[in-house]
Amino acid sequence: MTGLLVLxxxxxxxxxxxxxxxxxxxxxxxxxxxxxxxxxxRGRTPExxxxxxxxxxxxxxxxxxxxxxxxxxxxxxxxxxGIALLVIMAVSIVPGAIVCAAIMKIGRKNSAE
Amino acid sequence: MLNELLHMPLFWxxxxxxAFTVGQHVYRLLGNTAFLPPILTGIILVSVVLEVTGINxxxxxxxxxxxxxxxxxxxxxxxxxLYQFIHVMKKEWLxxxxxxxxGSGTTVAVAVVMAHLWIGNDPITMTMSTxxxxxxxxxxxxxxxxxxxxxxxxxxxxxxxxxALMIPPLLKSVRLDDPKAMGLTLGVCAHAIGTSRAIELGxxxxxxxxxxxxxxxxxxxxxxPWIM
Numbered sequence: 608m609t610g611l612l613v614l615x616x617x618x619x620x621x622x623x624x625x626x627x628x629x630x631x632x633x634x635x636x637x638x639x640x641x642x643x644x645x646x647x648x649r650g651r652t653p654e655x656x657x658x659x660x661x662x663x664x665x666x667x668x669x670x671x672x673x674x675x676x677x678x679x680x681x682x683x684x685x686x687x688x689g690i691a692l693l694v695i696m697a698v699s700i701v702p703g704a705i706v707c708a709a710i711m712k713i714g715r716k717n718s719a720e
Numbered sequence: 721m722l723n724e725l726l727h728m729p730l731f732w733x734x735x736x737x738x739a740f741t742v743g744q745h746v747y748r749l750l751g752n753t754a755f756l757p758p759i760l761t762g763i764i765l766v767s768v769v770l771e772v773t774g775i776n777x778x779x780x781x782x783x784x785x786x787x788x789x790x791x792x793x794x795x796x797x798x799x800x801x802l803y804q805f806i807h808v809m810k811k812e813w814l815x816x817x818x819x820x821x822x823g824s825g826t827t828v829a830v831a832v833v834m835a836h837l838w839i840g841n842d843p844i845t846m847t848m849s850t851x852x853x854x855x856x857x858x859x860x861x862x863x864x865x866x867x868x869x870x871x872x873x874x875x876x877x878x879x880x881x882x883x884a885l886m887i888p889p890l891l892k893s894v895r896l897d898d899p900k901a902m903g904l905t906l907g908v909c910a911h912a913i914g915t916s917r918a919i920e921l922g923x924x925x926x927x928x929x930x931x932x933x934x935x936x937x938x939x940x941x942x943x944x945p946w947i948m
């Protein structure tokens with residue numbers, strides 16, 4: 608439970624910072640960055656945090672289902688642009704993947720060690 | 721009585737969990753196919769039930785919000801793997817940072833420009849910019865940008881499915897398929913769904929993919945609100 612408490616503490620801190628300074632970055636992301644800084648200062652991950660992380664990670668997709676079901680409110684938009692959107696998503700992967708893999712490969716023969 | 725049940729928030733929370741569980745079983749039965757990640761099955765099942773019963777999304781969300789509430793803590797939790805990856809990438813931080821920022825920047829820029837020219841609808845363009853970010857972050861960021869969070873999730877999942885299917889043969893055909901490059905690219909372009917594919921390819925691919933996915937999500941969550 609301590610792990611969840613830590614997560615909520617940083618989430619609330621992130622939300623407070625976001626709203627008091629009207630930051631464009633979402634509160635949960637600010638909370639994550641704060642937690643990252645905390646972990647770096649502390650130098651290791653507390654047991655309670657690794658525990659909650661192990662418990663919650665497999666459930667992550669479940670928490671995303673409700674907002675994703677909102678797709679039912681976008682039927683017209685999808686009927687009109689569905690094909691274009693699919694083509695854009697498929698095509699845009701190719702240049703990104705090649706840039707990314709090329710940078711990982713440039714200047715070395717084989718990194719599989 | 722049926723009508724009462726369909727307006728009970730707890731029923732919809734239960735149905736969502738049931739749909740996800742079915743999704744996990746289907747995924748396993750089909751040999752972990754990239755075509756049908758559990759989340760996609762879950763979304764389809766719940767949407768079908770809503771269509772059939774004629775219940776609107778707001779009524780559904782009265783129950784769905786119980787699960788949705790956990791999205792915030794789960795995003796904060798990403799700091800845990802991120803902290804571990806920072807140690808891993810020390811040795812090659814420059815190469816990895818360049819690959820992640822330029823690779824993800826390229827795919828997003830191409831998608832945003834295409835969406836702008838072809839569809840020309842601002843909320844869609846905004847939403848498209850979050851397509852390479854892992855879903856919990858994409859949903860949160862697209863709300864902030866004035867995009868459509870439900871669409872953000874759809875874009876991310878479809879991008880993940882396409883990426884997981886296309887990237888391994890694509891990189892093989894251009895001979896850029898060493899394990900680190902493959903893992904990193906799957907994480908950058910196909911986030912969590914790419915990472916499940918990377919896990920099947922090997923340990924090194926899996927580690928690099930998970931790292932790339934987390935770093936891409938963080939980078940984009942911080943940068944997109946200023947750029948878009």
